[in-house]
Amino acid sequence: MECRQSQIVSGADMIATGAIYAGVRFYAGYPITPASTIYTAMMSDLPKLGGIAIGAPDEISALCYCVGASLRGMKAMTATSGPGFTLMVETIGYALMTETPVVIALAQRLGPSTGAATQSAQGDILLAEYCISGGYPLPVICPTRPSDAYEAVIRAVNIAETLRTPVVLLTEKELTMTWETVDLARLPYLEVKDRPMFRRDEPYLTYGFKQPADPPLFAPVGGPFKVTITGSAHNREGELIKDGPDAVAMLGHLDVKIRRHMPEITWVKYDPQAGSETLVISYGVTDRAARAAVQTARIQGLAVSHLTIYSLFPVPESILMSSISGIKRVIIPEENISGLYRSVLLPHLNAEEVIGINKVASLITPDEILAGILKKPCKD
Amino acid sequence: MIASALPVEGATQAPLNKMAIGDYLDENKEAPYCKGCGHIHIDKSLARALDLLSMDPGKVAVVSDIGCMGLVDSMLKTHTVHTTHGRSPAFAAGIELADALYGDSALKTIVMIGDGGATIGLLHLVELARMNPDVTVLIHNNFLYGMTGGQHSGFTPVNFITSTTLGGNIIPPIDICGMLATCNAGFLARVLATDHNLPEVIAQSISYPGFALVEILELCTGYGTRFNPQIQNKIKADLKQQGRRLGILSQDQDKKEFAISYKEKSHPADRADQRPEEGIPRLFAHQLTAPLRLIMGGTAGEGVQSAAHLFTVAAVLSGLFTAQKNDNPVTVGTGFSTSELIFSPDEILFNGISMPDAVLITSGSGLKRLEGMLVRMNPEGLAVVEADLTIPQVPGRVLRPSFRGLIPDPKNVNLAAVAAYLKHHPFLPIDALKEAIRRRGKGVEEALDAVERGYQAI
Structure with missing residues (x-):
């Protein structure tokens, strides 16, 4: 190279x-x-x-x-x-x-x-x-x-x-x-995106989203439009309200604003292999060892699929659903005691076995992940 | 003293009195305070001060804190930012710095905070006093937390009765003005909310081009006067007894605003970029077909990590991929210093080392740290260990040169060890290491000499 x-x-x-x-x-x-x-x-x-x-x-x-x-x-x-x-x-x-x-x-x-x-x-x-x-x-x-x-x-x-x-x-x-x-x-080329700005000639509402999933248009403090920022529960004007439909609408907005923009957030690398019944899901530093382990397993003739998740949250549910198809064993290596991300992914993983490879205070090695891949599936 | 006589940042050219209180404060809105509360005096005095200064409400940001006084934003026609408890000065500093250094510097940022907020956010006030950004802080000091039921704060006077000091407070209060004076605050004032000149004092604090703080004393009618019925007549006497004066306490006209100092200091024209723009060219050839994992260790301050860095530059000059991880004890200037290095003909996946292919050790502290690695090194591998050191049984081949007597400056001992290693395992040419040294451009002669001595050592 x-x-x-x-x-x-x-x-x-x-x-x-x-x-x-x-x-x-x-x-x-x-x-x-x-x-x-x-x-x-x-x-x-x-x-x-x-x-x-x-x-x-x-x-x-x-x-x-x-x-x-x-x-x-x-x-x-x-x-x-x-x-x-x-x-x-x-x-x-x-x-x-x-x-x-x-x-x-x-x-x-x-x-x-x-x-x-x-x-x-x-x-x-x-x-x-x-x-x-x-x-x-x-x-x-x-x-x-x-x-x-x-x-x-x-x-x-x-x-x-x-x-x-x-x-x-x-x-x-x-x-x-x-x-x-x-x-x-x-290095990849990525488009730089800016926040949606308010420029129109109409009264400005600090939190005036049109649809619940829309981020409200931004106007800076000190700019031409009066802004009313608050960390308290509020309506679209930025006025303090603690209950009622406007407050509930605002809270719902904060939730769907993120969840309905999954395509912009979701970032994974899916490396499937035909006929594989094993899927390794990894993120962060452990992904490097996982990739090395998957490479070795494939050289040894094993069919293994690999999913790297970069956008950890919100959980990329639809990708998980499609990548789990035909998979019997999922292996999730993580440098923590109990398998923290595994606990989050578990409801989305319809597989016979979901195995965690967990370790703290030293790196998980490719060999440790490979051992998990090579282990015979548990049969009841 | 007429405040507008001072230079006012953010003031419009509009003639005096063109604005009115109603341009800043919506007088049609009912004040959200208890009957008799001093907060509304302060709000109106702020509006009056802005009016005195003919300020454009669109060029004022009021950053309010948590507490009853923080409800002021519902009445204001300026920009408002209602923040978290005690943090308003820090948010205001962010707004002000962005405005002064990146915007048009036309915005005036004013913090409205209570004694509770000033207690929990005390460090922010200390920091702003030190930094001197153009932020005005109005502390509404009513000696207790009113919104939550009249609990005592860091500003509660001794013997004051609150819902949490039923026998009278026993901890002396913070003298915020006295404290911030020791932090070189430029403008400090202490006034009563009922003082007739409150608008003028606030106007002066706003006019001050830097950090200005006004401690405004008032009583909470919900709890303060209820628990302490005689207090009304005692405030001034108590202040006198504590040696705390009223009025403008300091006004330093020579202090430099933070944004101005920042501009002066942060753009040194002669500052060279530490990281070169162009890449490291491929000038040499390497002999690796698989990754080589090497770990080297010695004494802190003897150039272990910089020798390791030069080694990686030499490798990149030879077309290899590299990874370097350094380690030290908690204090970097003592004990061991180590570097883990990986050289690979292909992109490196896993970058940890469990069994090293090479170990270089130049001192006792390095050996102590890396002994475990040495005994489990690759039997096919090669170690270089300073001759003076006593070592355990090692699976691989070990070279034992004596660098200590050979290299005049201990800073170059580790570079000599790298050269000795390369002589016996020439996976990249020694010339690549020399080229890396020349490219670094400092201490070149001594370093090249050490490489030569190391290369010849064994």
Whole structure:
């Protein structure tokens, strides 16, 4: 394979590069391993482009700064790890309720609590998705390697902007702090999308969606139209109301706005093989070992299908439904104790066996996944 | 003092008095406060202040906090952002920075926060005082949390009775103005909500081009005066006893607004881009047909990770794919330093190392960290270990050169180890490593010398 523009870059570099390409011009950060390298990359690169990158006194402030800047009209992003993400949860809920675009990169480390800062893990996946009080969907995008981290962050920014929602870019130490050869000339081309702006000559309603699934048109704070932003339950005008049909309509809107835009959010790589009865489903860093294991299994003459899920949430149900057809065994490797994503996928997997390969505090190896693939199916 | 005599950012050119309170505050709307509450005085005084300054309501953003005072947004005709508890100053800072540095810098951002919000969000106030963004903060200090039933806050005076200090508060209150003075806040004032000059003081705080804070003292009629019937006459006496003055406490005209300092410092013209635009060319050939997994370790500060990086550059110059993972103890400047490297003729899938094909160790702390890897290395592989060190039984071949006596600068010891390894396993040419060093462009001579000595060492 001939490379034309090889560089040695970290996943953090690719996240910063992709974010800048996607139009992010505001970054606020607080140091935390293994997300600090995203922070330092943005502090170095954004000011050169006339953007703003600042340090905050804590993760709460970092995300509040981002949301404030986004309300003024900038594309904004921050990055953190598990301990900082838990501090940001309040503001993620606020961004969701106020329909403010923002991207939060969550570089996982081994938890709970301080855990191990430089130990890879996939233990924050449910924390990322289910952190919204009230239970509203939050898009979660998860790259597997530096080259697709670039694509992932562009997609995350595009989703945040077009649907006016916070988006979590879920990654981990193995991606942000590993330096790898990437051919920059082979990075995919992606269209950059902006938030839908209000420009019409008619009264402006801050949350004036036309159809429940439509994101409302955006007008910046300080722009020509008066905006009324609130994190409290509200109507289309942004007035506080706690019950009644307008409040219920708004809450329903927050739900369907995400769920009815699955085609824009869904991102998977489906690698089927004819006649296979085994399907490996993987995401994040573990996907790399899974891909190696599937490759080896095929060389050994086994038919194995492979599904990589990048858009972890909302769960790509229709893809799962089509890829499960004819499959008897599903293998889901994850770097967490109990199989967190497996527990979410289980209701969608109509197979005889759903097997988790789980491990913490070290990488799951291709051999461990291969052993799962080669294991004889259980017969009752 | 007439506030409009000061330079006002965001003020329109409209003549004074063209605007009216009604342009900012919808007076037809019923105030959402208890009878006798001071909040409405503050709201009207804010509107009066904006009127005094002839500000365009479309160029004002009021960022309100949680609490009764936060209900002000229902009456305002400016932009409003109703936020979470205590976080209003931080959201306001984001709005203001975006406006000042990326927008037209015409927006005035004003925070309305209670003593409860100032308690939970104290760090944001400290940070804004230090940063000095163009944000005005009005603290509605009524000494307790009114909306939730009259509980005590960080601003509750000693002996004050609240629903959670039934015998009287025993913890002295935060002196927010005193505290923020120590953080170099540019503009600080303390006034009573009933003071006649409240609109003028607020106008001055808004005119101030930087962080300005006004602590406005008032009483909660729902709980404060009910629990403390004598308090009305005691506020001023209590303040005096605490040594807390009323009025404008400080007004530093020389402070530089954050956005101005940021613009000056953040665009250094001579700053070179650390990451080159063009790719690393393929100048050499490699001999690998399968991935090679190598791990190297030594002492922090002796260039393990930078030698490893140069090794990967040499590999890319030879047409290989690479992966590098570094590790240190919690503090990076002490103990061991290691790098895991993978070289592959094809794109690397799994990038972990369970059985290394090569181990390079240059010091005792490196050995201590990597001993486990050394004993389970590939029997077909090759290790390079500093001669001074005592090592266990190793499955593969081991070279034992003495770099310590050979290389003048310990920073280049690990580069010498790489050269020694390449001599005995030349999967890429030593010239590729030398080219990587030349491309780095600093300490070239010493590094090339170390490579030469390492290459000849064994």
